[in-house]
Amino acid sequence: MTVALSVKEIASKIGEAIPQTVTSVADGSITVTSQHLFQVAKFLKETPGLEFDFLVNISGVDYLDYIEVVYHLVSLKHNHSLVLKTVCPDRDNPVVPSVVSLWRGADFLEREEYDLVGVRFEGHPNLKRIYLWEGFQGHPLRRDYL
Amino acid sequence: MVLKAEPMLISMGPHHPSTHGVFRMRLVLDGEVITDMEPMVGYLHRGIEKLAETRTYTQVIPLTDRLDYLGSMTNNWAYVLAVEKLAGIKVPERAEYLRVIMGELMRISSHLMAVGFLGNELGCTFTPLLYMFREREKIMDLFEMVCGQRLTYNYMRIGGLSHDIPEEFLPAVKKFVAEMPHYIDEYEQLLSENEILLARTKGVGILPQELAISSSVTGPVLRASGVKWDLRKADPYSIYERFEFDIPTGTVSDVYDRYLVRITEMRQSVRILEQAIKQLPPGEARTKVPLLLRPPVGEAYAHIEAPKGELGFYLVSDGSIAPYRCRIRAPSFTNITALRDMLIGWKIADAVVIFGSIDIVLGEVDR
């Protein structure tokens, strides 16, 4: 059975390793600041005992005040899972560091979120639109599009 | 005189009989050898995620049918699981067993298509495909008995199934389950020892295990790379703990291993079906759920082992009748991440075979 790890423990572990990154712990997910996302993800992937080697999903959700990017992580070795979130308060220019160098599967997932929600992933080697054509204006999955 | 050699850019374009739909691959060729490759998707993008935000929770179910249109039952199941997790609805026992039966029949049908079209791409002019379609027709007849549809079923509902099965369904399923292993033996006899098939698929398109895990590949492709990860055993949903079945894995992770994994999974699905039919309890097929369901504010992620891989739905609810965000984690979309590494160094003929062995459906990739 895939165990959803206790978020308070993980949050405290992250807090010891990389201080002042976790902003909130709620409801089965950990929220970190967007500048430190890459370091937290690297910590989660490489710490023995955690070893989240499998990225399941990246989603971008547009709450009207801010944009949230949600990462679902799973460890195939230990069979536990975690939800990692980050928040971009600036809706006109949301920037999040890319995790492609940690998990190659983030390649297409990040391109899709860039295309449809508008989040820019810094460090992505090929950030182009994937579904819509080049030159399309706007990001359709935002709540204020149409 | 200077000899100039240029690489050739060819677009295995949206119109192609072997790209399983409207998929475009831009290949850079040096003679017949592929030196670079870029996949371009989006030709079937219908905006299902945006459409889901303006429909009620029950109205989204027909939209999910059209994701992996060759595996509609499992798509419905994943979505309905997510809503039930969000709203805390419990499903009656009979409905759970029936869902397992439908899901495993769907898995057999989807794998029959995958193996049949692999044979087609290898060049056997439709012969293995038509043999497998014979069985798939029987499965489609079974589904037509249940919900009246042959392809996009729209059968599962939040809280159970849309209606109970008719009387002639169970005897027909028992007959199908009794004769299916004999047919799978027939396919193996025709295909698995064929010299030319072995020559074309053994050692071709190898995906190393590290790369598979890092590229978020799931489904038979991951299992053929040696990772024993099947959501029905690793994170059992519905009532899968009550059934006994094995998970096949491959060793070399080439095209032949993926083919063998799919054939073995078909046999295991038949095993699960036998057990489910025997244990089917009486009861109702659906719990009462209000017409306009308003789940509490929150989010949920539910995933199942669809025939193509891990299909997941991430639902965010704000207490209204429509989902605030419905994010679909489609297996075929992430499986394409590994395609470039699998293709470089092989020839055009192999490109089609390797691409077919991943078994994608464009409805899922483009949503």
Add this chain to the structure above:
Amino acid sequence: MPLLPHFQKWLVENGVPHWAAYVVPALTGIIVALLFLFLMIIVYIYLERRGLGRFQIRPGPNRAGPFGILQAFADFIKVLTKEDITPTNADWPVHFLAPVVAFFSAIMILAVIPIQKNAFITNLNIGILYVSAISSLGAIAIFMAGFGSCNKYSLIAAMRGVAQLISYEVPVLLAIAGVLLISGSLAMGDIVRSQNVPFILLQPMGFLIFFIGVGAELNRSPFDLMEAESEIVTGYHIEYSGMKFALFYLGEYGHMVVASAVMTTLYLSGWKGPFLPEALWFIIKMVMVFLAFLWLRATMPRIRVDQLMSLAWKFLLPLALVNLFATALEVLWQDNIGWEQFPWPFVFLNLGLAAIFILVGSKLLFKTGGGRVEV
């Protein structure tokens, strides 16, 4: 009794000028041969479509006419009334002439095929050499089609096609050389007459090499890479529609008719057989050869181009050389093997040698599978 020279003599006796007495029998012979070819093509097309249907547990076309006999005519009418499109950047003369060359190289071989004793258009004394020379024209037609179409897929198909056709001619010619050693003459009529025992028994390895080589020359599955529908979408005839496509199609089946006729002449003792009329035996044997090709097409997947080339050069060519060498030794030892005496010891010797060499060759001479190139 050769009918055409008699016809010519009769015309001259009745006062027709000499040039007309030469041209009219020739034209009659050509028209009869063409009718025979078209009739056999239609029979082959019907057998192929119904036969493939039976292999694939479906009926095959059975609507046009009783049992679907008129399906070929329906297709022909459809194809005639289609628009004939030429791509803008295509090389027009090359693009136009390619189907013509493909079809005519099939017809021209008909001139030397003996359907009955003394029933052929001309008894060339270099019959089989003429056949192999004309059959290599097919390669030019495919290259013209692929190159002149201004399409990358056709170009790939044309390159593959030329490589395939040229490589498979060599083992075929060496297998034919084995037959020639025994029969002692290049003329097709003499080859049939020298077969007391059909040469398939005297030259089993040669027959196998010829069968595989001719299958590759004809683009039949498992060697149909030139028109591999699943990869390069019908290859060299992508840009052809209408009558030109019909000419390619007719040319392919024409080649098949002619190739099965040549195989019957060389290996299955042509028109020889008890009870039935000789022409009927010839047609029966041709159809049996075609059914063997059809069975292979319905069952086997396609091999890849590098595996195809290694099959030709590393497997078939050494085996063909060994076959030629062994046949030469046997002919040296005992003259007139085929002509007068019954050569049963040689039959068993050759069958045994074939089994040994094929087994050893398939294990040692080449490998398939894998084949990734470091980029």
